Amino acid sequence: MNWKQTFCLAFGACLYLFSARVMAEEITFVTDFGINGRHAYFFVADKKGFYQEQGLTVDIVRGQGSSDAIKKVANNNAQLGFADAGSLVLARGNDRVPVKMVAVVYARPPHAIYALEGSGIEKPADLEGRKVADSAYSAIPALFGAYAEAAGIDQDAVSWVVADGGALPSLLSTGRADAIGQFVVGEPLLEKAVAPGKLVRLAYEDAGLSYYGNGLIASESLIDQDPELIQRFVTATLKGMAYAFAHPEEAGEILHGYHRQVDADIGAGETRMVKDLARQPGGLPMGVIDPAMMEKTVRVVSSAFDLKHPVDAKDLYVPGFVAE
Structure with missing residues (x-):
């Protein structure tokens, strides 16, 4: 192959990549809360080109809670x-x-309440008469009624205080809050914040609750109008998850490259926690929604709240976006 042929091939490859980037469909993706180590795999999918492979340019923005x-x-x-x-x-x-x-x-449920060893909070009943801090739109206080019922405590005896999510580790480490709400995937960050102190974890799952935690969501209008876009996003994200789970240290470094405020070791630690939560029972492929688990989720929430309208589990999800 002479230099002219080599140049033409190289130029053609560059032109193809440039055209693919220009033609990529731009979408916005919002996290549940902030940008944390638990979100590393989204940035892995971006850095490794998995979204680009699916013809997508994804703008990942910070949410203020699941709601x-x-x-x-x-x-x-x-x-x-x-x-x-x-x-x-x-x-x-x-x-x-x-x-x-x-x-x-x-x-599996990621919801938990954290306190410090020596604070007098060692079991669920110890939360009564205490103040627990969490962000305004957090799912943890929203589902606390179900946890209180499962744990056999009086939910009205626990006071919830609204605080900025970024301030929660400091509130706990300085004792300005008796306890805080936090997903278990955030434990590595909390451990670092309270060191040399030790954490007490009161996980909702440990009270016997079984239900789904977080997942990828879309509007019904987009599901109807452009299911192929959703398919592409889900495919790329799951590929990012698989890579991050296999290479948590690299995932932490990638996230740190995008967001310097998140230490690479925290990103790696939280990625390992996500891997544990993402593991499906019974060999079900990662990402696939189990109808029975969604029904359990509806039962747990419905038992703790007086909903204005009855909810059918089938109204909450759409199957088929994950290859089985």
Whole structure:
């Protein structure tokens, strides 16, 4: 091959890549809350070109809680989002919000309340008479009624205080809050914040609750009008998850490259926690929504809240976006 042929091939390849980037469809994706280590795989999918392979340019923006993400998707401020299934039940049951889950990520409950060792909080009953801080749109206080019932404590005896999500680790480490709400995937960050202190974890799952946590969501209008776009996004995201789970240290470094405020070691630690939550029972492929688990989710939430409208599990998700 002479130099002219080599040049033409190289130029053609560059032109193809440039054209693909120009023609890529731009979409907005909103997280459940902020940008944290638990979100590393979205940035892995971007950095490794998995979204680009699917003809997508994805703008990943910060959410202010699952309820906020659901509202943004419903109002078309974002095409897709990441939100808690319990909050999805509440949105559907109270406001008939037309948003559905298209792939599950946290196949087990991620919700927990954290306190410090020596604070007098060692078991659920110790929360009575205490103040627990969390952000305004967090799913943890939203589902606290179900946890309180399962744990056999009086939910009205626990006070919830609204705080900025970024301030929660500091509130806990300095003792300005008796406890805080936090997904278990955030434990590596909390451990670093309270060191040399030790954490006490009161996980909702440990009280016997079984239901879905977070998943990828889309509006019913987008599901009807452009299911192929959703398919492409889900495919690329799951590829990013698989890569991040196999290379958590690299995932942490990639996230740190995008968002310097998230330490690489925290990104790696939280990615490992996500891998544990994403593991499906019974060999079900990662991301596939199990109808029985979605029904459990509806039962848990419905038992803890007086919903304005009955919710059918089939109204909360759409199958088929994950290859089985």
